[in-house]
Amino acid sequence: MRLLRLREVKAFFQGHAASHQLGWNWIPRLSLSPKGLKILAASLSCCRWLSDRQRHELGPSHPAGPGPLSGLGRYLQHCPHRSPLLSVVLYPQVTPQAPRGLHCSTAAHNPDSPLVPRPPEPQRGLVKALAPHEELFRQAPDGVRDKASFVQAVQNFTQYNVHKRGHVDFIYLALRKMREYGVERDLAIYNLLLDIFPKEVFRPRNIFHSIFLHYPRQQECGIAVLEQMENHGVMPNKETEFLLTQIFGRKSYPMLKFVRMKLWFTRFKNINPFPVPRDLPQDPVDLARLALRHMEPDLSARVTVYQMPLSKDSTDATDPTEPHIVGIQSPDQQAALAHHDPARPIFVEGPFSLWLRDKCVYYHILRADLLPPEERLDLAYGRSSWDDYEFNIDEVEEGPVFAICMAGAHDQATLAKWIQGLQETNPTLARIPVVFRLSASSGELLASSSGLEETPLTPPEGREEEENNQQRQQQSQS
Amino acid sequence: MALVHKLLNGTYILRKCPKPSVASCPFLSTRFADYCSSSLEKPVAAPGKASSQRKTEGNLEGHHQREVDLDITSPEDKPEVSFDKAIKEEIKDHFRRLKDDIVNHWIGPEGRPLHEVLMEQAKVVWQFRGKEDLDKWIVTSDKTIGGRSEVFLKMGRSNQSALLYGTLSSEAPQDGESGRSGYCAMISKIPTGPFERKRFYDWSQFNTLYLRVRGDGRPWMVNIREDTDIIQRKDQMYSYFMFTRGGPYWQEVKIPFSKFFFSNRGRIRDAQYQLLLDKISSIGFTLADKVDGPFFLEIDFIGVFTDPAHTEEFAYENSPELNPRLFK
Numbered sequence: 001m002r003l004l005r006l007r008e009v010k011a012f013f014q015g016h017a018a019s020h021q022l023g024w025n026w027i028p029r030l031s032l033s034p035k036g037l038k039i040l041a042a043s044l045s046c047c048r049w050l051s052d053r054q055r056h057e058l059g060p061s062h063p064a065g066p067g068p069l070s071g072l073g074r075y076l077q078h079c080p081h082r083s084p085l086l087s088v089v090l091y092p093q094v095t096p097q098a099p100r101g102l103h104c105s106t107a108a109h110n111p112d113s114p115l116v117p118r119p120p121e122p123q124r125g126l127v128k129a130l131a132p133h134e135e136l137f138r139q140a141p142d143g144v145r146d147k148a149s150f151v152q153a154v155q156n157f158t159q160y161n162v163h164k165r166g167h168v169d170f171i172y173l174a175l176r177k178m179r180e181y182g183v184e185r186d187l188a189i190y191n192l193l194l195d196i197f198p199k200e201v202f203r204p205r206n207i208f209h210s211i212f213l214h215y216p217r218q219q220e221c222g223i224a225v226l227e228q229m230e231n232h233g234v235m236p237n238k239e240t241e242f243l244l245t246q247i248f249g250r251k252s253y254p255m256l257k258f259v260r261m262k263l264w265f266t267r268f269k270n271i272n273p274f275p276v277p278r279d280l281p282q283d284p285v286d287l288a289r290l291a292l293r294h295m296e297p298d299l300s301a302r303v304t305v306y307q308m309p310l311s312k313d314s315t316d317a318t319d320p321t322e323p324h325i326v327g328i329q330s331p332d333q334q335a336a337l338a339h340h341d342p343a344r345p346i347f348v349e350g351p352f353s354l355w356l357r358d359k360c361v362y363y364h365i366l367r368a369d370l371l372p373p374e375e376r377l378d379l380a381y382g383r384s385s386w387d388d389y390e391f392n393i394d395e396v397e398e399g400p401v402f403a404i405c406m407a408g409a410h411d412q413a414t415l416a417k418w419i420q421g422l423q424e425t426n427p428t429l430a431r432i433p434v435v436f437r438l439s440a441s442s443g444e445l446l447a448s449s450s451g452l453e454e455t456p457l458t459p460p461e462g463r464e465e466e467e468n469n470q471q472r473q474q475q476s477q478s
Numbered sequence: 479m480a481l482v483h484k485l486l487n488g489t490y491i492l493r494k495c496p497k498p499s500v501a502s503c504p505f506l507s508t509r510f511a512d513y514c515s516s517s518l519e520k521p522v523a524a525p526g527k528a529s530s531q532r533k534t535e536g537n538l539e540g541h542h543q544r545e546v547d548l549d550i551t552s553p554e555d556k557p558e559v560s561f562d563k564a565i566k567e568e569i570k571d572h573f574r575r576l577k578d579d580i581v582n583h584w585i586g587p588e589g590r591p592l593h594e595v596l597m598e599q600a601k602v603v604w605q606f607r608g609k610e611d612l613d614k615w616i617v618t619s620d621k622t623i624g625g626r627s628e629v630f631l632k633m634g635r636s637n638q639s640a641l642l643y644g645t646l647s648s649e650a651p652q653d654g655e656s657g658r659s660g661y662c663a664m665i666s667k668i669p670t671g672p673f674e675r676k677r678f679y680d681w682s683q684f685n686t687l688y689l690r691v692r693g694d695g696r697p698w699m700v701n702i703r704e705d706t707d708i709i710q711r712k713d714q715m716y717s718y719f720m721f722t723r724g725g726p727y728w729q730e731v732k733i734p735f736s737k738f739f740f741s742n743r744g745r746i747r748d749a750q751y752q753l754l755l756d757k758i759s760s761i762g763f764t765l766a767d768k769v770d771g772p773f774f775l776e777i778d779f780i781g782v783f784t785d786p787a788h789t790e791e792f793a794y795e796n797s798p799e800l801n802p803r804l805f806k
Contacts, residue, residue: 274723355771391688391783395690395778
């Protein structure tokens, strides 16, 4: 039976206090004698007072633990004489009960501390418990979250904490906060985070250090920083290498990860045959131009803006009645459209989705159905003269595409305006009936091509709609 | 019409009634290995209720989930299959295939004469012209680990292509151990011969993979798995990226096999080896580009061919920094 050492109790308290913030998973291991347990139980009432105080500080939204004295009480009851390592599962909300002796029976059970812990009460409000050092990232309500404020928060940490206590937690927190501040692709910020580590401390100095994972938490944290860099596609530079060597040494795991990043990033940097710039243009017309050029393999195709959005000075949202309409057509397509038989209708299909990095835009196409084999023109893109291989399969045959467009709205009126605009460069389009096959759900191609799902043609004033109506009436009559 | 028998051990046997003869279609070697979809489902105690058009959803056992469009047929359509008859049919079928196997061995590899096999320069391995072609593929998403992505596979327009579509969601499951999530995959089933023996593809004469796809601009990853009999090989695969252009035009993607890099348990390994083509078991497409939203990929067919201009053997050299042991 040994008395509890002061430092053990201190450690226990510190752990208990920290367990608020680190979550409920923290299990302090303490070798206790039964007498020590009594002292512990007594001191838990002080803990309760402490936690009460903290709870008031943190706000009323702190989730209540699963019942008062549930964990410790149960352990005290069920394993009274296990002297060495008693692992005590802590719950922060411990009611100030009188320290129970180890010999009381289970019958003296408090009615409000059931054996099965109550599920935690629903969180009041949406505020979670603050992580350590999170107050450094809290700022004035009118403060804008950008790189400068992020750097300021980091510098606050280093300023008030010369010995960098809790730097691992801070770095994890900062990695989580990067996205809010919009700096997740900034290499300088990552170097700044790596700079937080104390230098030269974690380098292995003898053979035993290098055999065993020296300072594993810090190495994991370093790897986490590099992994977030990797996820966002940020290439580390010489400064990162120098920092990593200074902090962890050349044979450490973060350094190994850095070498791997250097190797594989350079290998895969240019493998995309259709690269999309990292910073997409914000202006919808420019974005549409970029997207149409991206889709159309013919380099001689021309992009035409049929309608600019009404620019408003106050707001930057496009006017719903005047969306932008941008179209693209290549000379080959123009020629094909000129040769198109006016007896066959052509279809406006859409909207189909196109992803540019993380932005999804929608486009419509103007196409005709499959021509019968004798009239078929060869408009297949990508068939070059070097093919000496042939697959014994009939490839999917689809009708030729005459033009593609991107518009701000996906309704028939806007597309009719596009058709009107196309008519200027394709005069034969005026005689060809145009059918609008628009699907309500975007992001999925039209399911069937067998039946003509024609949307009811509410006639805008386009001439081709009247033509189409007449054609359809003629066809239905004949 | 293909008849699906579902037996007590949960094996689906797909039996194609007209068997193409060797002489008539020399290049349809893909039809010879009858694809047995051995589903990893728990045995269902209703063996007589198999319907030829019905596709059931798989369970989560084995971490594979088949999410295929449910074609519910009307009750009058179901053919009456008795259990004993099903067993007998299956045994007969297996023996027939074994006989074909032995006979084909005399004719040549995979039943085709040797000169045809050697002179072949382009071969269609998977095509999507009917519902039975969709049966050769398994579709998974991160729903198996608790994520929210959905993925479906169905025939595309006019039954001439397959459409893989769904929604990707990178919301991590709250299970305490996954930090990231958000992936969808379409994997081909391992071809089996008679008595469920595993068969492999032998593509040693070809050097490029050819895909005719139409995507939406998202980058996909193509994974090839080799012979999985050895236990370590289950986690190893060779991968490369397939970038779709998006747009209404069909895109031809040609990936030489020398570009595939080696990975084990999801991590690129330091020691890189060339992909050896003589025992390929399956190919798969994965989408995991960390962007939430709907996606689709239309595939016309997948083939392999020999590109005479491509002479590279392996694209990645091992670096002495990462692998000092290889350079001693």
